[in-house]
Amino acid sequence: KLNPFLARFKERSDLNQYWYSKPTIQFMVDLCESHGQRIAFLSTPSIYFSLKNKELKENSVCFDIDEAFSKRVKPECYFKYDFNCPDDIPEALRGTFDMVVIDPPYITREVWQKYTDAVHLLLKRDENGELMGKILASTIQENREFMGELLAVKPLTFRPSIPNLVYQYNFYSNFEDERQDQ
Template identity: 45%
Template sequence: MKNPFLVKHKEKAEFNQYWYSAKTIAFLAEQALASPGEVCFLSCPSVYGSVKGPDRDRCFLFDKVAGNNYFPYDFNRAEDIPVHFKARFSFILIDPPFITREVWQAYARTVRMIGAKDARVLCSTIDENADLLRELLGVERATFRPLIPNLVYQYSFFANFTNEALETVNEEIGF
């Protein structure tokens, strides 16, 4: 499956920027768009850039790259969120460039500011961060894991909700 975003944009290892496979991107877009409200792709340009059609109007990208419905997000300034984004998003997808406690704490502060009441949160990181993410965001590891072809270690998804798709095995990786 060809994904136009993946064809157009190359990964940048110097920024710790690696893309999900086209199948994983499609999976994440489906999860996000199943939410009835507005969606925030927090440091997830590959998924945001793959959403097409009328659903795109309710999606926002918080990242360092520009586009429509874009906010220039810097986790080092996690509190610098305009008031019109406060408590706005019903679904937040998070894929930070780094997996340290300090970075996840910054992202958690942002989520608490921009998440609507009962917002669904889906995160991507290493299994070793499970306790940290449970503490910061109240999320649990999902069965479905992403394929990130050029990353040397395996990531997992963590969510504060569950559904049938999250509890399936990603056939691309077999576990």
């Protein structure tokens, strides 16, 4: 049976959209539903729209440039997100998330720096001003070093499948979960 998101939304090459496979989406949904209470989904609509936990979905926000997604959710659950402008993220959303899930349309360090800026705006902070929250990200293996530098994340054993993309991606996270080693 096809994932409802995959059945409903076609990839848009003009936006560099490439959807994960159904098993990869399920892997990410399971991690999100186990570790997040309020999640910022940055350029990861396939994961947001595949959440089964209704409360988590209503507490989370889909950040994406493609306004087609805004028509499928309550206004407070979608933000038109241009990764080039992280400072456009509204004050009301800043520091309110305990997890971010990220899959940029481009894989350069410059793009990842802009996503890192967004992460720093979105994640909650502790009493010392340090970021606290979980990060789950997707990019190529060659980005491993700077992913550690920018977001303090490490590669997972689980390898995502993105059927219409020629590159092999890896997942990276800053938290532990037994499923990560599958």
